Amino acid sequence: MKQRPSFPARLDSTLAKSSPATSKPMPVAVPVPQGLGMDSSAVRSRMVQNLGQQGVRDPLVLAAMGAIERHRFVDSALVNQAYEDTSLPIGLGQTISKPGVVSRMVELLRNGATGKLGRVLEIGTGCGYQAAVLSMLADEVYSIERLRGLHDKARDNLRHMRLPHVHLLFGDGMQGYAKGAPYAAIISAAGGEALPTAWIDQLAVGGRLVAPVVNPSAQGATQALMVVDKTPQGIKQTVLEPVHFVPLKSGIA
Numbered sequence: 056m057k058q059r060p061s062f063p064a065r066l067d068s069t070l071a072k073s074s075p076a077t078s079k080p081m082p083v084a085v086p087v088p089q090g091l092g093m094d095s096s097a098v099r100s101r102m103v104q105n106l107g108q109q110g111v112r113d114p115l116v117l118a119a120m121g122a123i124e125r126h127r128f129v130d131s132a133l134v135n136q137a138y139e140d141t142s143l144p145i146g147l148g149q150t151i152s153k154p155g156v157v158s159r160m161v162e163l164l165r166n167g168a169t170g171k172l173g174r175v176l177e178i179g180t181g182c183g184y185q186a187a188v189l190s191m192l193a194d195e196v197y198s199i200e201r202l203r204g205l206h207d208k209a210r211d212n213l214r215h216m217r218l219p220h221v222h223l224l225f226g227d228g229m230q231g232y233a234k235g236a237p238y239a240a241i242i243s244a245a246g247g248e249a250l251p252t253a254w255i256d257q258l259a260v261g262g263r264l265v266a267p268v269v270n271p272s273a274q275g276a277t278q279a280l281m282v283v284d285k286t287p288q289g290i291k292q293t294v295l296e297p298v299h300f301v302p303l304k305s306g307i308a
Contacts, residue, residue, distance in 0.1 A: 093124070099121045099122075103121040106154060109140075109159075110159075117158070120154060152185065152300075157184070159280075160280070161188060171192055173239035173259075174238050175193040177242050177243075178244065178254070179199075179228060180198040180206060181205055182209055183198075186209065186223070187221075196218075196222065199228045201228055201308060202307075202308050209223055227307055228245070230251070236258075237258065239259055239261075240262055243266035243267065243303070258285045259285065262285050278298050282295065
C-alpha cells in the first residue's frame, strides 16, 4: 500500500502554485462536569445541549463537539466567547466557524453513517478546530490550507493532540489533494461561485461533499450550503439553507 504523508506535510510545488428531519432529537450523553472555567466539561456540555436543541441529532457528532476544546483554538482575548454559537476571528481575515455550522455540516457529511467515515478531505484548515472534530469521526483526515500563517497556527494548535491520522497540508485547496484520493467525504470552509472540478474528481463514488456556494437564485452574492452526492448514476446536488463563509480563493499566501 502506498504510504501516506506524515503529519504535518506540505504539498509539492506543482500543487502549491435537504431539510433536517422532524423527529425528536436523540438523547445525548452529557459528560460529568469537572473543573471550572473554559476547562470545565460543563461548559462544553451546555454547548452540546444547545446544538441538540438546534436540531443536530447525530450522537457521534455531538460527542465529538463535546470532546474537542474549542477555547484552545481561539485567541486568548476571545476565549470567553469560545463556546457561544458565534464565529470568531482567527487572523489573516479568516474566522473559526460557529459550533452550530460545524456540527450541521459534519452531520450532513456523515449522512447517517453508523460508524466512522473513511478518508476525508477538508478544504480550509483555518485554526484546526474542524480538523480536530473530524479526527474523531474519520479514519483519516487530510486538511489543506492556503495561508501559511494559519497552516502554522493549526499545526501548533493540534500538536498536543498527537493525531497521526490527521495530515495538515499547505497548498491551494481549489486543487484538492489528488495523492490522497479518492475521498469518502470532502468538506469546505470557504465558498465560491462553483465547486472546483478537482473536488468532484477526487470524491469517491458513494461519497459526499458539503460546501458553501454562491446561490445563483438569490439576489446578491449570498451563499447557500450545498450537498453533493456522487453516485454510480452521476452527480446529485442539493441546495440547503443560507450560510456565510469566507470566499474561496486560489493560490497560496
